[in-house]
Structure formats: C-alpha cells, structure tokens
Amino acid sequence: MKYKGKQILCAALSLTLCFGASIGAAACGGGDTSGGEDVTLVIWLPQEDRQYAEEVTEAFQELHPEKNYTFLFGAQPESDAGTAVLNDVSNAPDIFCCASDHLRKLYNGGAINRLGGALLNRLNNEIDADAMEAATLDVAGEKQTYGIPYTYNTYFLFYNKAKLNEEDVKTVDGILAKCSETEQFGFPINDGWYSSAFFFGAGVTYEVEYDASFGEVKIDTNIDGADGMAAARAMGRYARNPGFKGDSNDSKIVAGFEDGSIIAGVSGVWNLKSVEAILGDNMGIAPLPTYTFNTETNEQKPLKAFAGYKLMCVCNYSNVKTDALLLAEYFCNYDNQMKHFEMRSYTPTNKKAMQEQKVQDDLCCSVTLQVMANSQSAASVPTTWWTPLESLGNALVTGGGETTAEAQVKAAVEKIRKGV
Amino acid sequence: MESIGTAAAPKQNFFARFWSNLKFTFKRLWERIRSVVMAVVHGSLATKMSFLFMGVGQIMRKQYVKGILYALLEVLFILFMAFFGGNYLFKFLFSGHLGTVQETEQVWDDALGQYVSVPGENSMFILLYGVVSLVVLVLFVIAWGMNVKGSVNNDRLLAEGKPVNTFKQDCALYINRKFYVTLLLLPLIGLTVFTVMPLVFMILIAFTNYDYQHLPPSKLFDWVGFSNFANLFSLAEGTGFAKVFLLILAWTIVWAFVATFSNYFLGIIVAKIINRPRTKLKKLWRTLLVIPIAIPQFITLLMMSKILDGDGILNKILGTTIYWLADTQYLSLLPRITIILVNMWIGIPFTMLMTTGILMNIPQDMLEAAKLDGANSWQLFWKIEMPYIFHVTTPYLITQFVGNINNFNVIWLLTGGGPADSIHYGVGNSKSTDLLVTWLYRMTTDTNVQYAMASVIGIAVFVICGLVSLITYNRSKAVTQEEEYQ
Structure with missing residues (x-):
C-alpha cells in the first residue's frame, strides 16, 4: 500500500513538472471581433x-x-x-x-x-x-x-523668463553667457534627433536611394565636409562650456527646470504642460537659437531642427x-x-x-x-544616422572637445555611408 | 544515461566518448530495426497486417482495446496530415521554399470603399507548423514501430505456447514493472512541445533571411543555407558581422572571466575574514552583505543605474560629474569597470555564503595536524582550504562563467548595452558594453530587426557555452577524481 502512495506522489510530481512547462505557453488570446453591432x-x-x-x-x-x-x-x-x-x-x-x-x-x-x-x-x-x-x-x-497627420513633430527652445530675455535666446552664445555650472542650458547633444540641428544648420545633407521594397541601397552624406567639421567643432566647443548640459534628455530637462539647475532647454511640445506647471508665467518658448559657426568671423548659423x-x-x-x-x-x-x-x-x-x-x-x-x-524633413533619414551621432554626443558629453568631435565625425561617416 | 563508452575506455577524452556512444546508439537502433523487419518478413499474417494497418494485428489476436486505440491513432494521424500538417510538411520539407505566394499590393475595392490586399502564404507558419508536423510524424512512426513490435512479440509468445497479454495486463505492466515509462511520459511530452520544438524552430530561422525586409505576413522569407553563418565571419564593409562579432565576443569573454573570478576570490576572502575567530559580530556582517540578495536583482540594478548616472547621487556626493556608465573614453573603460564593480557587489555575497558553509565543513583534524607540523595560516589556506574549496566549487564556477556569458540583466539594466562609441555599432547596432546576448536582443527589438542573424548569434553563444562547460567540467577534479573525496 505504501508503495502505491509513492507512485501517486511520483505521478503527481511528474504532472507538476509538465504543467510547469506549459504555463509559459498558456498566455495568449486576443479579441477577434466580427462585424455587425x-x-x-x-x-x-x-x-x-x-x-x-x-x-x-x-x-x-x-x-x-x-x-x-x-x-x-x-x-x-x-x-x-x-x-x-x-x-x-x-x-x-x-x-x-x-x-x-x-x-x-x-x-x-x-x-x-x-x-x-x-x-x-x-x-x-x-x-x-x-x-x-x-x-x-x-x-x-x-x-x-x-496615414493622417494630426500634429507636428519637432522641438524648440524652452527658457526661464526670469533668467533670460528675448534677446538672449536668439543665439546659443547669448544663452550660455547667462548660464553657469549651476544654471545650465540643456541640449541633448547625445541624441541624434537633436544634435543633427547643428549639422543641418551648417548645410549638411544626406541622400538615400531605396530599392523597390524601400530597402536602403545607397546612403551618402557630406557630414565630413568642411561645413560638417565646423559644426562638429562648434559642438565640441559648446560641450566644454560649463553652462552647457549635453546629456539632458526629456526627463532631465523637466527635472532641471524644477530644481532650477536648467534655465533653458531644447525639447518638444510633449513637455510643454510639465514645464508650464513648474515655471508658470515665467515659461518662455522660442524658435531654436543660432550658433557661432566660425569663431573668427563670428558667423552665425541657425540650428535647423529635424521635423x-x-x-x-x-x-x-x-x-x-x-x-x-x-x-x-x-x-x-x-x-x-x-x-x-x-x-x-x-x-x-x-x-x-x-x-x-x-x-x-x-x-x-x-x-x-x-x-x-x-527645418530638415525627417521623412527619409537613413537608419544608420542615429547611433553614430549618439556616439559623437557621448564622446562630447564625457569631456571631448573640438578634436574629439572631428575624429568622431570621421568615424561616424564610415558607419553612416552604405554602398558608396 | 547509459555510459557504455566510459566503461569500455575510461581514459578516452570527452569527444571520443561522445563519438563511441553515438556509434553504439545507432548500431543498436539499426539492429533493432533489422530484427523487427526480419520478424515481420518471417512473421504471421497478423504481424504483416499490423505492418500495413496499425492495430489490425492486435484485433486479430483479440486485443481489441489496444487494436482500436492503434487504429484510432492512425486515423487521427491521417486526418491531421490530410487537413493540416501534410500541406505544411510538404512545403517545409520538399518545396525548397517557405511559401511562394506573397501578399498582393493593396488595391482599391469600390464596394468597401477602402484599399484591400489579398493575403499570401505566411513563411512563419510554414516553418512553425512544418516543424510541428515533422515532430508529429516522428511520434507517429515511433507508435507504428511499437505496434509492429507488439505484434512480433505476440508471435513469439504464441510460438512459445503462452497467451498474449490482455489490455488489463498491459495497463498493470505500466504501473508496475514499466512504471518509469508512465512517469517519464508527461515530462517527455512537455519537453518535446515546449523545449525541443521551439528550439528547432529558432535554430532553423538561422538558415533563412527572416529580417525587417522579409516580415511575414506581408512578405515571404526563404531558405538561404549557410549564408548567415558566412556573414558572421565576413569582413565585407557595411554587411559583414565579423569585426563587430569578434569585438563583442572578446568583451563577453573578458567580462565573464573577470566577473566570475572577482566574485569568486573576493567572496572567499570575505568568508575567510568573517570566519576568523577574532572577527566580532559575525552574524551582522553576514546579514549586511546578504541584503543585496534579498532585494530583487532588477530593482538593485535599476537603482544603481540611477545612482551612477551623470546627475546621480554619487556625483552629487562627490561633487563631480563623472559619467560612470556613459564615459566612452579609452574604449569605454570606465563603464566596463563600473559594471564589474556593481556585479561584485551583487555577486560576492553568494560566494561568501557558499564558502562559509564549505569552510565550516573542512575536517578540523586535517587543519590541526597541519598546525602541529608548523604550517602558518597562509599555508593552511593555500595548501588545505583552497584546494578543498576549489574542488567542491568547480561545477559552480563553470555555471557562473556560463551564466555571466549570458548575463543579460546586469548589462541591460545598468547601461542597456551602451554607451554608443565610435568603434562599435555598424551592423546590428551594437554598443560598447554589449554582451552577445544583449546584442542579440537588440537585433530582435531594434528598428531594423534581424531575426536570422540574431538566431545565428544565439547558436554561436550556445556553441561557446557548450564547449566551455563540457571541456572544463570533464577536465575538472570534481569529475576526474570524484572518488578521492568519497
């Protein structure tokens, strides 16, 4: 009799083993609906x-x-x-x-x-x-x-009116002049969606050729040309400025406005309500500023957003x-x-x-x-565009200057190009 | 597992043993098939009928229940193949393609007032149900073999003048003498359905071009032979994976090695320090160190990634802006070191707990004898304790090493494989602290999914882990000198 009990126990155990295996696959379902009412x-x-x-x-x-x-x-x-x-x-x-x-x-x-x-x-x-x-x-x-377009997808400048006036926010240098280590300008330079603005403003372009099924056959860009290099140097220069916060993603910008460590930042309409709730009437918004493209001639170029x-x-x-x-x-x-x-x-x-x-x-x-x-249309941006620019931004955020920026662009262009 | 090869040639290495086992298995299988075929050829009418129609032989021998069950099985199998599996199985095995009819372009339907497309074949279903049908076919052949063998056995019993088994007797057999079969049946089914079939399916994907340009149901994917494997070792600009794969493989091995041994040795040292007779508050120290284990790992890791962020608490306390997990200088050296340090914080307590137990179990007479002979504590540690610990924990070390090769959690939750630096990325969008597994994961969830290459990398990881574990385990003292400590 005792033997039988053990058998049942064993059988139960093996059953559990089996069920244990099946639980993982049991999750499924999905509502199929028919027409009618x-x-x-x-x-x-x-x-x-x-x-x-x-x-x-x-x-x-x-x-x-x-x-x-x-x-x-x-x-x-x-x-x-x-x-x-x-x-x-x-x-x-x-x-x-x-x-x-x-x-x-x-x-x-x-x-x-x-x-x-x-x-x-x-x-x-x-x-x-x-x-x-x-x-x-x-x-x-x-x-x-x-598809049906229902709104625009781009970004602009948020700023604290108590710290900056309308004249300041026309140029990056104007903003940075009022910024310090404790009151920074937030620009997500390690995100290609934002950092590309420097390059497009300088006249950098890309070109993608697609095959019949929209696979990318050929990708070319002039980001390593003289304009692109100058834009990269400007990014490197700004990244070294203590008032410039290069790793400020969406949530960091909101947090920065909240604790006062950021007085101006680049983000989109999706953050408008949160920033408004913090700054109230002091919230200012403006188109993207211009940046100093050439320090010798003090030539300004616009930041041209992806849109x-x-x-x-x-x-x-x-x-x-x-x-x-x-x-x-x-x-x-x-x-x-x-x-x-x-x-x-x-x-x-x-x-x-x-x-x-x-x-x-x-x-x-x-x-x-x-x-x-x-703005620069985001319609046919090469899929290889993003990670190289993220890498460039990372290098700048972690202490790289103008030379790093140039080297990074040279490395990036190899990864962006395809079939050239 | 019967290890005939081991008994015959104990000195052989693993591969030779594996090979001889394999040869033996096939030889035995072949002999069985041959003997059954011979028995059928020389057998009775009932056996020959069973060979053609399942269950008929059993019914002729008055084993009605068994015979009907066999016959029912055959009918079900035929129905399954006729209405479902056969189609998929044929396409899967013989057509050479995973579907040929692609979904059409969307065309305007005036009646509906919308664009519609005519669905085509779905390569994914052909592959999936092809594998399922193949498994069903194999199971059916086994059942058919059992049916023939049963008839042959009946022949033998009758020739010996004994009666054939009744259904009741058969059932009794499976809860007594063959109870192991009954027990193992359910787990076996579970393993086949939930482990073997998905695994075969995943492996087969490595031989297709399943990626973002061939996404079912709108596009077909197809067999491409070994070209994905060739691609893994190709240096071609823009498409070849070799450079990135080797870079990530190198970091994976370095990471696994350092992470495993740092945890191991530091864990032993911590255990030794706490075990010292002079250490006070032993329980307190142990508890404090074990706290990271008590919190779910992903929470501690996410918390760590926040603490170590550029704006994290650590920088606030130190008054610095060091990007512990995002600095890309010197091949992203700092994030790599940080990850290993965080991993130590999580991993050392495990080794500490284990070695504490082992240290307490070392026979005291050995240590005392050594002390009497004048050994100092350093010698005691290196000559007695360490070999003892090492011997016991070799299998643990191996599982840790393999576990670290596949340590998705630590990497993904701390850095997400990042930061992106200028040496990596390119094909498969790899980043600097990616292990092979996190890279694989990114390939299957990224904007440009590459399931086929991900599968190839999965196979590569399996081969690496398999080789490392088999070779080290079989050479370890725990296996080769198993009897010494018993």
Whole structure:
C-alpha cells in the first residue's frame, strides 16, 4: 500500500513538472471581433493622450448609435509605435499613432492601410498639404497616402523668463553667457534627433536611394565636409562650456527646470504642460537659437531642427478596417484637432483649425510653425544616422572637445555611408 | 544515461566518448530495426497486417482495446496530415521554399470603399507548423514501430505456447514493472512541445533571411543555407558581422572571466575574514552583505543605474560629474569597470555564503595536524582550504562563467548595452558594453530587426557555452577524481 502512495506522489510530481512547462505557453488570446453591432477597436497612443482619446471616442460612439463600440487603449509613445507594431503585425492594434519617419518601414512591413477614395479627398481638402505630403510615399512613381497627420513633430527652445530675455535666446552664445555650472542650458547633444540641428544648420545633407521594397541601397552624406567639421567643432566647443548640459534628455530637462539647475532647454511640445506647471508665467518658448559657426568671423548659423509629423494610421490587418478608418478620420477632424490643441497644446494640421484666432495667437503654435518653416524633413533619414551621432554626443558629453568631435565625425561617416 | 563508452575506455577524452556512444546508439537502433523487419518478413499474417494497418494485428489476436486505440491513432494521424500538417510538411520539407505566394499590393475595392490586399502564404507558419508536423510524424512512426513490435512479440509468445497479454495486463505492466515509462511520459511530452520544438524552430530561422525586409505576413522569407553563418565571419564593409562579432565576443569573454573570478576570490576572502575567530559580530556582517540578495536583482540594478548616472547621487556626493556608465573614453573603460564593480557587489555575497558553509565543513583534524607540523595560516589556506574549496566549487564556477556569458540583466539594466562609441555599432547596432546576448536582443527589438542573424548569434553563444562547460567540467577534479573525496 505504501508503495502505491509513492507512485501517486511520483505521478503527481511528474504532472507538476509538465504543467510547469506549459504555463509559459498558456498566455495568449486576443479579441477577434466580427462585424455587425459589436465592434472592438484597439487604439495605441501616448499615455498622456488617454484622457483626450476617451473623450473623443465617447463622442464617436454617440455619433454612431447603430453600433456598440468597445475601445481598448494601449499606451505607446509615437516614437516607438512603429517598431512595436512591426514586431507583431498580425496582432497589431487597429489604430496607432506614429512618427512620420517610420512610414517607409511600416509600408515595407505591410502594416499600414492605404487611404483612398472619398476619405482621401476629404483629407486633402481639410489638412495642410505639406502635412499630407509627409504621410505620402512615392511607390514606383505613384503617390500613395498611408496615414493622417494630426500634429507636428519637432522641438524648440524652452527658457526661464526670469533668467533670460528675448534677446538672449536668439543665439546659443547669448544663452550660455547667462548660464553657469549651476544654471545650465540643456541640449541633448547625445541624441541624434537633436544634435543633427547643428549639422543641418551648417548645410549638411544626406541622400538615400531605396530599392523597390524601400530597402536602403545607397546612403551618402557630406557630414565630413568642411561645413560638417565646423559644426562638429562648434559642438565640441559648446560641450566644454560649463553652462552647457549635453546629456539632458526629456526627463532631465523637466527635472532641471524644477530644481532650477536648467534655465533653458531644447525639447518638444510633449513637455510643454510639465514645464508650464513648474515655471508658470515665467515659461518662455522660442524658435531654436543660432550658433557661432566660425569663431573668427563670428558667423552665425541657425540650428535647423529635424521635423516630421505625427500620423494616425490604420493597420492593414485590422478585421474592422471600415470602423477603424472612420474613427481615425474622426480623431483628426477640425473639432478634435481643436480639442487636442486645447488639452495638450498640439498645433493642428487642419487648415481651418490653423486659421482659428486662438491657434494663431498661441505662442507654442507659432513657434512650432516657425521651426517647421526652416527645418530638415525627417521623412527619409537613413537608419544608420542615429547611433553614430549618439556616439559623437557621448564622446562630447564625457569631456571631448573640438578634436574629439572631428575624429568622431570621421568615424561616424564610415558607419553612416552604405554602398558608396 | 547509459555510459557504455566510459566503461569500455575510461581514459578516452570527452569527444571520443561522445563519438563511441553515438556509434553504439545507432548500431543498436539499426539492429533493432533489422530484427523487427526480419520478424515481420518471417512473421504471421497478423504481424504483416499490423505492418500495413496499425492495430489490425492486435484485433486479430483479440486485443481489441489496444487494436482500436492503434487504429484510432492512425486515423487521427491521417486526418491531421490530410487537413493540416501534410500541406505544411510538404512545403517545409520538399518545396525548397517557405511559401511562394506573397501578399498582393493593396488595391482599391469600390464596394468597401477602402484599399484591400489579398493575403499570401505566411513563411512563419510554414516553418512553425512544418516543424510541428515533422515532430508529429516522428511520434507517429515511433507508435507504428511499437505496434509492429507488439505484434512480433505476440508471435513469439504464441510460438512459445503462452497467451498474449490482455489490455488489463498491459495497463498493470505500466504501473508496475514499466512504471518509469508512465512517469517519464508527461515530462517527455512537455519537453518535446515546449523545449525541443521551439528550439528547432529558432535554430532553423538561422538558415533563412527572416529580417525587417522579409516580415511575414506581408512578405515571404526563404531558405538561404549557410549564408548567415558566412556573414558572421565576413569582413565585407557595411554587411559583414565579423569585426563587430569578434569585438563583442572578446568583451563577453573578458567580462565573464573577470566577473566570475572577482566574485569568486573576493567572496572567499570575505568568508575567510568573517570566519576568523577574532572577527566580532559575525552574524551582522553576514546579514549586511546578504541584503543585496534579498532585494530583487532588477530593482538593485535599476537603482544603481540611477545612482551612477551623470546627475546621480554619487556625483552629487562627490561633487563631480563623472559619467560612470556613459564615459566612452579609452574604449569605454570606465563603464566596463563600473559594471564589474556593481556585479561584485551583487555577486560576492553568494560566494561568501557558499564558502562559509564549505569552510565550516573542512575536517578540523586535517587543519590541526597541519598546525602541529608548523604550517602558518597562509599555508593552511593555500595548501588545505583552497584546494578543498576549489574542488567542491568547480561545477559552480563553470555555471557562473556560463551564466555571466549570458548575463543579460546586469548589462541591460545598468547601461542597456551602451554607451554608443565610435568603434562599435555598424551592423546590428551594437554598443560598447554589449554582451552577445544583449546584442542579440537588440537585433530582435531594434528598428531594423534581424531575426536570422540574431538566431545565428544565439547558436554561436550556445556553441561557446557548450564547449566551455563540457571541456572544463570533464577536465575538472570534481569529475576526474570524484572518488578521492568519497
């Protein structure tokens, strides 16, 4: 009898072993929805937009009483959404927000639904032509639109009015003149998205040739030319200035404004509300300053920002594409762009909304549009661009000067170029 | 595991033993197959029927339940292959491609008022279900073999004038004499389904061009043979992985070596110091050192990365701006050293705890005898304690070394593989403190995913870890002189 007990124990143990192995694979599922009355829409947008999205979707449900919508929100910043969608295209959300520079990759992965027909005509009528252009790809000579642009994606200068005046913030040297080790100017020089502004301002360009499936066949750049080198030297010079904080990412800039260690910083509209909450009326915003390109002649060049758009895209594998397209259009219409503007200060792309007095008077919107007017389109930036510039920035942040900057650019150009 | 080779030739090295074991296994398998085939050829009608249709032979011998179960199995197998697996298995094994029909371009559908595309084949499913179907096929062949063998056994029993087993007797057999089979069946199924199949699938990806330009379901990927492996050792500008791979491999080995042995020796020293008779508050010291273990590792690591940041507390206290984890000067020397130091802080307590136990277990008479012979404490340590500890802990050292080669946590949570410097990156976007595993991870989550190359690197890591463990373990005294301490 005792023997039997042991057998049962053994069997139970081996069962547990087996279950232990199966638990890992048990997590799955996913809501499949059919057409008809009940429709579930999965939407990915940044966490900060949650409140806004809930209000919009509630209104959307009221507009369409014939259907019973369930909205599921996923928090995903626009900058990562493209990559996350491509990681599992077949289970991607129905609607997602992404940066326009991901468009080629998303097209290549078959993730995004092409827009056409009456919808596209309406969008072309209502939305700024430049913005629509950024959501459009040139596929074998044919213009194809894949997303709805709803705001601009760029950055500008935040500053503390108590410490700096409008004249100071026109040049980097003007800002740095008022900065010190304890009151710094935050510029994320170790992030290619920001540091490229020095190079583009100096006239550096890149050129990418794509094959039929938008694979990069040839990448060329003149970043190691005389202009690029001069820009790099300027970066090296600034990085050595004790008032210059080169590793100030988004959260460090907000924290710096909070404890007063930063009096000016470069960031985007996504940080506007947090900085406003800290500085209140003392918050100033301005277009990017100019920098001293040549110390001997004191020649100034502008910082020329990367600029793109934020797009709302519909997944090509959505089983409720019709509803998803309706909702995406609704999200980007005049009313909701105005709502987005009021809730989060996002500059609208809707032509009518852009003409509104409220928008025209808004400082953030006018600064955004000024930056956009003199910017580098992020549409076809080479994928090899980012890490070399990150490396350059790292070297400068950790004590490199002008010579380091030059050496880094020479190393970077080898990694950026391809097939030349 | 039967180790016939070991018994026959104890002096052989590992590979020779492995080879002879392999040869022996195949020889035995072949003999079994041959004997069964011969038995079928010379066997009764029932056996021949079982050879053709599973279960028929058993039913002819009045083993109805068993026969019906076998027949049912065959029917299920045929249904599975006809409606699901066969298609995938054929494409997987014989078509030479992982699908040929690609999803179409999006075309305007007037009725729906939207662009639609016609789905094509999904290379991922063909590969995945191909592997699954192959495993099902192998399992079926084994079941079929059992069925034939059972019939042959029945023949033998009848020839000897004995009755064939009833179903009840068969069942009784599996909870008595063959109870081990019953016990091992479930874990075996678990291992096959959750370990072997995914592993085979992952390894096969290394032989395809699965990357950001060939993402299913919209694009197909296909077999590319060994070209990914060639790419790993290629120096071609822009695409060759060799330079970056060797750089990262070198750092991985250096890291694993330093991290393992620094923890090991410093842990022993700390244990020795605490074990000294003169040390006071022994328990307090031990507890203080063990606290990092009590907190989940990822929390301590994230906290450390904040503390060591350029704006972190450490710099605030010291009044400096040293980028402990982001300085790229001198091949990112500072981040590398910082990582090793943080790892020591986490790792030393483990070795300390273990060696404390071992030190307490050293037979006191040995130490006393040595003391009587005039050995000083240094000699006691080097000649008696250290060999003893080393002997006991060699397997631990090996697992630590392999564990450190794959130490994703420490690197990823402290630096994320960064900082980016000018020597690395290029292909696969590697950074300066990347280990092979963190690099692999970045390749599968980065903007330009490269699953196939990641799989190749995974295989490389496996080969390296496998070789290191097998060679060192088999040469260690714990194995070669196992009996000395027993």
